[in-house]
Amino acid sequence: MTRAKRLLIAAMAATAAYVAASFPTRALAQTKEANACGAIGPLSEGPYDYRTERTRVAFIEGNHFQPQVEALVGGVSGPIGAELQYVLTFVPNHPRVLLALIRYGEKLKWVQAPGLKYSYECYFDRAIRFRPDDAIVRMIYATYLNKFSRTSEALSQLAYAAHVANDDGFAHYNVGLIYLDMKRYDLALAEAHKAASLGFERPELRDKLKAAGKWHEPVPAGGADSEKSKP
16 A cells, blocks of 8 residues: 555544544534524524525625725724624624634734624634534634634534535635644645545645645555556
């Protein structure tokens, strides 16, 4: 068995272990009880899924998530925190707002911002409870967890993201980039191969793995033994 094949098998086994650890009694790793982070509705309208209800989402963005809010320069009708709070109330899994929330937390040294109803982490709890199968939310949450050196929790979220990504090559590619940032090269390599096998072949992840000396071409079906058996 070649070294590349051994690395790939080990990476897949590690991912499976993290997925198994994430699923049994609670499908998501919550740090707070649901009540502490508030119920998801009922609301007069919504809440809306960012992935599937783009017309409704665009209307809310137009009123509360204009460029100055995303850039954390100022609000539209109130403080920046209140604008983020409004959008995440009606669209709990809005990825750009969740990313803006992380940047706002860093800017304020994680002191709760005026207008935010919950802790920063609660908004990830709410997004995951709203749509547990949203791989992008899981990835963003993993980056948040990694900032606080909560490595095992971040890896569990990434494993879950890869699991629910199914045949979405873009999602697998981005999971691989986060693994790379965490220096989990074997897992990043496995996701790069998975993304490529699904037709998503952007070079950045491969090139960064090459630069780190961690890239290996995917092993053909049947592995090295089948190559040797060819006439």
